[in-house]
Amino acid sequence: MNWPVFELSAWLSSLASLTTAFMLGALIGFERQVRQRTAGLRTNTLVAVGAAVFVDLAVRFHALHGGSPGPLQVIAYVVSGIGFLGAGAIMKEGSNVFGLNTAATLWGSAAVGCCAGAKLFPEAILAALFVLASNTLLRPVVNRINRRPIQEESSEATYTVYVVCQRTRQAEVYEKMVGLLEESNYPIRAVDQHPFGNNDVEIEATLYATAVEAEELDGMMAILLQEAGVQQAFWNANSEE
Secondary structure, three states, rough: OOOOOOOHHHHHHHHHHHHHHHHHHHHHHHHHHHHOOOOOHHHHHHHHHHHHHHHHHHHHHHHOOOOOOOOOHHHHHHHHHHHHHHHHOOOEOEEEOOHHHHHHHHHHHHHHHHHHHOOHHHHHHHHHHHHHHHHHOHHHHHHHOOOOOOOOOOOOOOEEEEEEEEEEHHHHHHHHHHHHHHHOOEEEEEEEEEEEOOOEEEEEEEOOOOOOOOOHHHHHHHHHHHHEEEEEEEEEEOOOO
């Protein structure tokens, strides 16, 4: 059996590809991890490195033996394979679809890895910067748009306001809560009212996914707590990715 000859230059070239993919994938994943998304630091790093390994392997194989598969064919396989991985990050709840941004970020990490594997290092850095810009610089724009009363949801968290009050004051407290939310342009998607103990009721208002200022909502809760008959008033947020 003839063992392949170790070529230091080729090994260093592969090392450069994988190191670039690792660093850029980790950079993208760090931003996702900070925001506590489903696909965070390790997932995006592995996607970028894995894509770089396959493309680098295709480049080396094609240089040594020629023929098929060529690097472009392998890149096409990587793109289709990442589609399956991204599909696993997408969830559907009723008419709402969550996780699309996470899936798209994984796709971007794979593109960065493909560039690194093909030795296109400046392009890999450029691709990573654009993926990061999409997830960071565009966020304030999305938040500003979503603060408007709209008829559909399009952001990354669901906010729910809870108020527990005496059953005899339910109507007044409900009107007060709705009024405060509407004044601050927080459109309500659904309201659920159900018994809470023997004499109280809990009003649960789910807001359309939008940009929320924590201090603003805290101020509303403080106002509601001053209403007669209100026992508790609080809110929480659930990630949709």
